Amino acid sequence: MAGRDARPAQAARRARAVSAEPASPVHPELRAALLAAVDERAPRLDRDRVAACFDFADRAHGDQRRESGLPYVSHLVEVVRILMDLLEGRLDTTLACAALLHDVVEDTEVSLEEVERRFGREVASLVEGVTKLAGLHFDSREAEQAENFRKMLLSMSRDLRVIFIKLADRLHNMRTIEYLRPEKRRRIAEETRDIYAPLAHRLGMAGIKRELEDLALKVLEPDAYVELARRVAARREEREAFLAAVQGRLEEGLRAAGIRAEVKGRPKHFYSIFSKMRSGRDFETIYDLFGLRIVTHTRNDCYRALGVVHDLFTPVADRFKDYIATPKSNMYQSLHTTVLTESGEMVEVQIRTWDMHRTAETGIAAHYVYKQGGRLDEELDAKLGGFVAQTADWQRTTGDDEYMDFLRTALYQEEVFVYTPRRELKRLPKGSTPLDFAFLIHTEVGQRTVGARVNGELVPLRHELRNGDTVEIVTSPNAQPSEDWLQIVRTTTARSKIRHWLRQKRHDDSVALGREVLERELRRHRHTVDDGRLEEVARALGQPDVETLFARLGEGQLSLTQVVRKALPQKEGLAEGLLKGPLEALGLVRKPAGxxxxxxxxxxxxxxxxxxxxxxxxxxxxxxxxxxxxxxxxxxxxxxxxxxxxxxxxxxxxxxxxxxxxxxxxxxxxxxxxxxxxxxxxxxxxxxxxxxxxxxxxxxxxxxxxxxxxxxxxxxxxxxxxxxxxxxxxxxxxxxxxxxxxxxxxxxx
Known part of the structure; x- marks a missing residue:
């Protein structure tokens, strides 16, 4: 759906041409390549029906070309190829046909009724589900955006194949995005990063998710992408040599234990490295930049392989996770462990079966089995935490202004999305508290917080927020932050604001105390000192201004004796008193009588x-x-x-x-x-x-x-x-x- 340049007159001619059904295809070389791929990789498909769909799309799009200059139908063929990679032998004829026809209604004069008449209601339904997604803009009105995604996910809840087509379509568009105008390129990349990559992640489709994120990063952060590529390449030979040695030891240990397994490298994708570096981690410390993966044949062999790994290398405490016993919400399963080699390098090792590996890479697509109408297996959706079924419920329970909030809430599992009393959506890291929420709203709100209500109930400030909570902050003009708040908040923003306030408060208190102490001492000496003289005293004592002078005095970093000595005119006996010591100069030792x-x-x-x-x-x-x-x-x-x-x-x-x-x-x-x-x-x-x-x-x-x-x-x-x-x-x-x-x-x- 990118790079179209068809004109109405051309579209009309194409529509008449489709009706006339000429004998020869417009692009026979692409037709031959498609059918060769079908014969080799998807022999179960109805070859004649797939060929008929290609011919119809080829005539409908005619001489329309993408921004790259290639025939538009080349995009349709690539979408089918991506679906072959994703679904392997589970690609069905209806899905392949819909993929070939997914742009004819949106980009040509062909109607949906014509598609249904020629290829059936099931194909037409899939084409309709994808077609309605045209013109998505993140910078558009919220209602328009919500309506587009609402229709996509509603179609997905009725037929899972809609999302397969959409993700394959988006992936190929991202692979060829460099031919688009810069502003359009950026809009599509942002949309991909913020919606489609998280959606692929939520459905467990890690392979597509990783590629979408890396391609989006290349557009949105080109300098960072180039620098990452350079740094990764600079270390690749060294790291691969190191991992080859570790891999050899693991393979030998697994053979000795009688475990049939494959050990291979697992490079970290660029977007993941970029995200970790953006959160403050140094490139050199991202120890799983290159990891290893062990793929076995049985679940029991996974745990046996784990024993081999820990026998050969020292496991790092608190870095073991068993996602086999407790799968993630997107069905991901693996054992994760980090080990320490003799040279002091840390390596992350993932252990899984081949079935688990397919699920990890393709997610819900690995479990998809065609049912009449493409309905989703309820047991499969249960493994996803009911995500797909929930999308249908949202159609009935939310308006356009709330729909995108629910969508983001469902997609971002490592974050929590909560609402203000006015139903404004706010994003926070998982584990955040009402205090984090208060400082997110406004610094002043955070500083004046005395309590919070979550979903109408009073809760402690350390209460952990959950997705969908409605949070109301109770404030008081007399409230102020305390040191204890630093143990409550989870976000760096809130923590930074609290610390800044505490530092400023300590400074203000020290200034007030320093001023009071000095004024009392000067009154005791029956003297007053004007601001000009205090400025001179401050400079004489190495302080930039009078406020800093008071602060240092209040903090005890300057002695009162020093300040008074500089502030008061030198009197007979003062020098002698100072020579005796600060206590004598201040009168802390009584005079010889009385x-x-x-x-x-x-x-x-x-x-x-x-x-x-x-x-x-x-x-x-x-x-x-x-x-x-x-x-x-x-x-x-x-x-x-x-x-x-x-x-x-x-x-x-x-x-x-x-x-x-x-x-x-x-x-x-x-x-x-x-x-x-x-x-x-x-x-x-x-x-x-x-x-x-x-x-x-x-x-x-x-x-x-x-x-x-x-x-x-x-x-x-x-x-x-x-x-x-x-x-x-x-x-x-x-x-x-x-x-x-x-x-x-x-x-x-």
Missing amino acids: GVRIQGIDNVMLSFARCCQPVPGDRVVGIVTVGRGVSVHRMDCPNTFAGRVAPERRVAVEWDARVGETFPVRLVVWGTDRPSLLADIARAISTTSVNIRQVGMASEDRTVRGVFVVEVPHLAKLEEVTAAIRRVKGVTQVERRQRAFRPGGPGAR
């Missing part, structure tokens, strides 16, 4: 120990140090234990804190990582009216550890802060962290 007093003693230098950071309310003790006066420790600080401090160096102290005075405390927080955890902890601390002086947080394997330095006036406030942190979702533990004591104890210097 907070506590030694009973009965005045004018003694006092300092608060950095190891245990005591606050009012803690039981404390003073330790006399060398050159630093008295250091105040908590009573439970290891640096005050007997054996580390001489009794005479211990002095009694008591709290004497002034109103408004605060003391730094280091808290360590553990939890399960999730978005906004850092911000939520910071907000919880802020609710207690406590200042955060320093913060840092890191995550590994979804476990987070954060360090917060807060200023509290007394122990009761510290307990309030820790309680507030513990109430944050995801927090598992909060500790008042004490630094490890120094060897030699306090005052050892």
Whole structure:
């Protein structure tokens, strides 16, 4: 049905010529070639009836030629040859006649009634079923497209031979597609890839499916096809030599086991390689680029052969599949195993019987046996999962706008097709969940998802969708993604969108926290800094902008000391304070007076120990140090234990804190990582009216550890802060962290 250029006047003359029935054929050489093929390959056919059909078609098409320049009837002869390959000895006379006549009604002035009068209702019915498929366009209206496919599949459900003719017709048209105009070539190739190749696959006709896919790829992705051909050819000699050695070992092992079998190579077709590479796999890692196939005579020999393969080579775990015990929905049966050779190469081996091999290559055609009217055997359709019978049901239950949805749902077995509440069809990988569906609809819908209804019933977000489900997403303006969603979604698109949102959320939280910490510290110093000065600080610290500066500060990658030092004008004593260390510069070490007093003693230098950071309310003790006066420790600080401090160096102290005075405390927080955890902890601390002086947080394997330095006036406030942190979702533990004591104890210097 490709490459026609007949004109109305010519068609009229051909119609009169057919009626006149001239004695000699228009193309006797093609007639002779056809009948020779019938004699050799299909001797059961009614030779005279086939010859009569050819003569009728030859006169009807007359001098009509294909775009290649060949007589149009050459296409009809090639379609019959393809059917001979497909059906072998099961090709019947009616099917052969219909194949020869399948274009006369569509492309000439011959009517369907004329075909029926001359060749019978059965032939005319097959011609009608194929003729109605003319003018298929994927870019046409949905109703027009649905009507064409509806008629084809309805005809198929009544007579399976319709689809045999159509697939043979499409295959030969694809073999000669290079003669068509580029835009028509592309339209036909897309239609072939998206409908006819999956249809052949669904009917188990792997040989036709593979060739259709490769031919479509050559048109749709010409550069990729040429590159694949080059790379395959470059490795062919090396790979074939390697596989020949493996094949020899297998043949020897099978003979030794007394198993009659044939071992042969199984090259991967280009479209399959292209699809795997498009999904992210490297050409070199497609280990079944060249595989091996063992064909035996009995089912039992298949399992015996499997034992031989596994004795000779190491099987790869989780790469064995038994499609003999559990056939695929298109009747495919084989044992699949992947083995590792001594050189480290992996080879995929398929094992099947000759009957299974015929079914694998030709599918339903291998089981087709002519019945009156071409009716499909119900048992055969059951093996296909009722696919053919379902096509008849669709005629009654769907309108044009839904029909193509059902068709695609039935053809794509490795995908699921589900519907929106408005009956829009959406395609998802098998195993997808409502979350995948939500992100497919729109990123914003996915981010706001709180629940889902499938076929009207509320389901968990991890519910696995099935073909034909109607999915409704429940959203909330306050909802947002979580880390757990990454364990639920199956599509890379949804996973990528979730991860992007989580990264952005962490960044935003870090910016807000960094801004808050810096502003509090600047207020403590009674300073404000304008945006221009912050830009200068950011550049001075190697950050591209102020937002990044805040983010790094909130993440703990920049210290507050660094930022404050750059932001504030240098004052007397600041440099000296920094030389003493970051804690001293931030005031984390108390000044020599205030907070506590030694009973009965005045004018003694006092300092608060950095190891245990005591606050009012803690039981404390003073330790006399060398050159630093008295250091105040908590009573439970290891640096005050007997054996580390001489009794005479211990002095009694008591709290004497002034109103408004605060003391730094280091808290360590553990939890399960999730978005906004850092911000939520910071907000919880802020609710207690406590200042955060320093913060840092890191995550590994979804476990987070954060360090917060807060200023509290007394122990009761510290307990309030820790309680507030513990109430944050995801927090598992909060500790008042004490630094490890120094060897030699306090005052050892």
